[in-house]
Amino acid sequence: MNDATRPFRAAKAxxxxxxxxxxxxxxxxxxxxxxxxxxxxxxxGHPRGExxxxxxxxxCETQFRQTPRPLCDPESFMLECIGRAHQAIRRFGSRQDPxxxxxxxxxxxxxxxxxxxxxxxxxxxxxxxxxxxxxLQTRDHALVRYVxxxxxxxxxxxxxxxxxxGGLPQPPTTTCGAPIPLHEGDALLLCTDGLWSQVxxxxxxxxxxxxxxxLETALPALIEEAAQTPG
Numbered sequence: 729m730n731d732a733t734r735p736f737r738a739a740k741a742x743x744x745x746x747x748x749x750x751x752x753x754x755x756x757x758x759x760x761x762x763x764x765x766x767x768x769x770x771x772x773g774h775p776r777g778e779x780x781x782x783x784x785x786x787x788c789e790t791q792f793r794q795t796p797r798p799l800c801d802p803e804s805f806m807l808e809c810i811g812r813a814h815q816a817i818r819r820f821g822s823r824q825d826p827x828x829x830x831x832x833x834x835x836x837x838x839x840x841x842x843x844x845x846x847x848x849x850x851x852x853x854x855x856x857x858x859x860x861x862x863x864l865q866t867r868d869h870a871l872v873r874y875v876x877x878x879x880x881x882x883x884x885x886x887x888x889x890x891x892x893x894g895g896l897p898q899p900p901t902t903t904c905g906a907p908i909p910l911h912e913g914d915a916l917l918l919c920t921d922g923l924w925s926q927v928x929x930x931x932x933x934x935x936x937x938x939x940x941x942x943l944e945t946a947l948p949a950l951i952e953e954a955a956q957t958p959g
Contacts, residue, residue, distance in 0.1 A: 736763055736839060741948040743922075743955040751832075752920050753781040755789060761798040763839040764788065767852050769920035771831040771892060780817045780830035780894050787813040788836065802838040802845035803904050810834060810849060810893065810902050817894035831894035835866065835918050844908040844916060849891050849900045853924050856908060857915040857936035862929050865905055926954040 736758065744750040751770030756763065768784040770777020788809045799805050813834065821828045833850025846854050851868040869891035891900040915936040924932070927950060935946050 737943060738763070738765065739943045739947045741951040743951045749778055751777040751781055752922060753778075753785045754918070755785050757789060757792050759797055761840065762792075762802075764792045765837040765839070765916065765918055767835050767918040767920060768893075769833045769850070769852050769922070771833070771889070771894075774831045774894075775828040776821075776824075776830040777832060779820060780832035783816045783820060784810075784813040784832055784834050784893060787816055798840050799838065802840060802907075803847070806836045806838065806845065806847040806904065807902055809836060810847065811899040814893045814899040818897070821894065829895050831892040833889070833920065834893055837916055837918060839910065839916075842910055844910055845905075846908075847902050847904045849893060849902050850889050851887065852918070852920045854905075855917040855919075855932065855936075857917065857933060858911060858913070860933060860937045862917075862933035862936065865908070866903065869900075869903070923951065923954045 738756045738758065740754045740756060742750060742752050742754060751772070753768045753770075754766065756765045758764075766785060766788050768781035770779070770781040791805070791809050791812065795805060817830055817832070821830050833848075833852040835846065835848040835850075835852040835854050837844055837846040837854060844856075846865060848854060848866045849869060851870045852866075853868070854865045856863045856865055870887045870889050873886050873888070893900060917932060917936055931950070935943075935950055
């Protein structure tokens with residue numbers, strides 16, 4: 729988001745909700761030339777998802793600090809981050825006794841020269857807020873099946889991810905979006921399914937349309953609302 733003193737404003741928030749551990753990780757770095765934003769969601773049902781998500785964050789931050797900026801090729805940079813993170817997660821899993829296979833989703837965005845570049849794997853999402861409208865930019869790497877658990881109740885959707893970091897030997901096929909020229913007042917929202925599946929898009933749009941000064945207080949409140957919503 730834009731204001732008079734800085735090209736961008738950023739805020740992050742997360743909550744554990746009703747789970748035993750928080751497997752989400754989020755980060756942003758701004759060196760004055762380039763802004764790096766990232767979100768990861770460790771997969772439940774697989775061991776140490778929180779480690780997989782943290783390794784993704786660590787690899788991205790290390791690569792960002794070690795790469796000259798402004799980045800000459802943002803898309804290649806994001807693909808390298810995802811590939812390196814995938815291998816780091818697999819190395820961690822192979823060193824455990826017995827070996828395990830931690831996994832995580834990932835979504836990255838780079839803002840540079842007034843243009844946003846993004847890449848993602850899994851069902852963590854990136855939205856663009858513009859003129860009070862919220863537009864989903866990513867498309868989930870997931871299959872939805874409807875399962876009937878009780879004959880008296882309608883089938884319920886069950887989602888299975890088709891891509892993630894960790895698990896298979898080769899890095900996952902990563903989706904990279906077309907660069908987005910940003911306008912004054914635009915906002916990007918990177919989030920996990922813990923937010924987008926719990927909070928209506930109208931509420932998300934309302935938050936991002938608010939003044940930049942309210943972002944740091946409104947975002948944690950929204951995350952807390954999502955954490956308390958039954959689902």
